[in-house]
Amino acid sequence: MEHSTEETIRVSLTENAIDTEAILASVASPRAGAVLLFVGTTREVTGDRVTESLDYSGYQEMALEEMQRLADRAAARWPLSRVAMEHRLGHVAIGEASVAIALSAPHRKEAFEAGEWLIDQLKESVPIWKRENWADGTCEWVHPGLSSSTETSH
Numbered sequence: 001m002e003h004s005t006e007e008t009i010r011v012s013l014t015e016n017a018i019d020t021e022a023i024l025a026s027v028a029s030p031r032a033g034a035v036l037l038f039v040g041t042t043r044e045v046t047g048d049r050v051t052e053s054l055d056y057s058g059y060q061e062m063a064l065e066e067m068q069r070l071a072d073r074a075a076a077r078w079p080l081s082r083v084a085m086e087h088r089l090g091h092v093a094i095g096e097a098s099v100a101i102a103l104s105a106p107h108r109k110e111a112f113e114a115g116e117w118l119i120d121q122l123k124e125s126v127p128i129w130k131r132e133n134w135a136d137g138t139c140e141w142v143h144p145g146l147s148s149s150t151e152t153s154h
Contacts, residue, residue, distance in 0.1 A: 008082045009075065011067035013060055015090040018097040029081035032104035034111035038119055040099040042092050050135035054092045058128035063087070066126045070118060078114040080105050085118065087128055098130075 010026055024037050042054050071083045081104040088098050101118050105111040133139045 009071045010084045011064055011071055012086045013063060013089050014086060018086050018088060018100045020097065020100050023084045023086055023100050023102045026084045027082040027102045027104040029104045031106060032081045033106050034108040035104045036102065036111040036115045038101045038115050039097045041097055042094050044094050051094065052133045052135045053094065054098060055131040055133065056089045056092065056128055058089055062127045070121050074114045074118050078105060078110040080114055
C-alpha cells in the first residue's frame with residue numbers, strides 16, 4: 001500500500017522485503033548535495049535477550065496518513081528535495097529491514113537532522129506495533145510510545 005500527495009514525498013507500507021535501492025533512487029534530485037538512507041534492521045540481541053524474529057501490525061490507513069504528515073512537517077522544517085519512507089508489516093527475520101527512510105537535501109547537516117527526526121517521530125507516533133519473538137519461545141509487544149509492554153508465550 002502506498003500513499004503520496006506530491007511527487008516529492010512517497011510513503012508506503014509493505015509486507016515484502018524493502019527495496020532500499022529503489023527507495024534511494026526515488027529521492028535523487030539534481031538540487032541535492034546530500035542523499036541520506038536510514039535502514040532499521042531486525043537485530044539478533046536486544047539487551048540480554050536473543051530475538052528470533054519480529055512481527056509488525058498496524059492501522060494501515062492511519063499509519064500512511066501519519067507518515068505523510070511527518071514527511072510534510074520535515075519538508076516544511078528543512079529544505080528537503082525529496083522524501084521516501086517505507087515500513088514493513090508482517091513477519092521480519094533477523095537482518096531484514098523493518099523500515100527505510102531516504103531523503104535528499106542541499107546540504108548534509110539538514111539531511112542528517114531531518115532523517116534522525118523522521119525515524120524518531122515515526123517510532124513514536126505512527127500506529128505500527130512490533131511484537132518481539134524471543135528465542136526462548138516468549139513474545140512481547142513493544143512500542144516506544146507505550147509505558148509498558150505485554151509478554152506472552154507464543
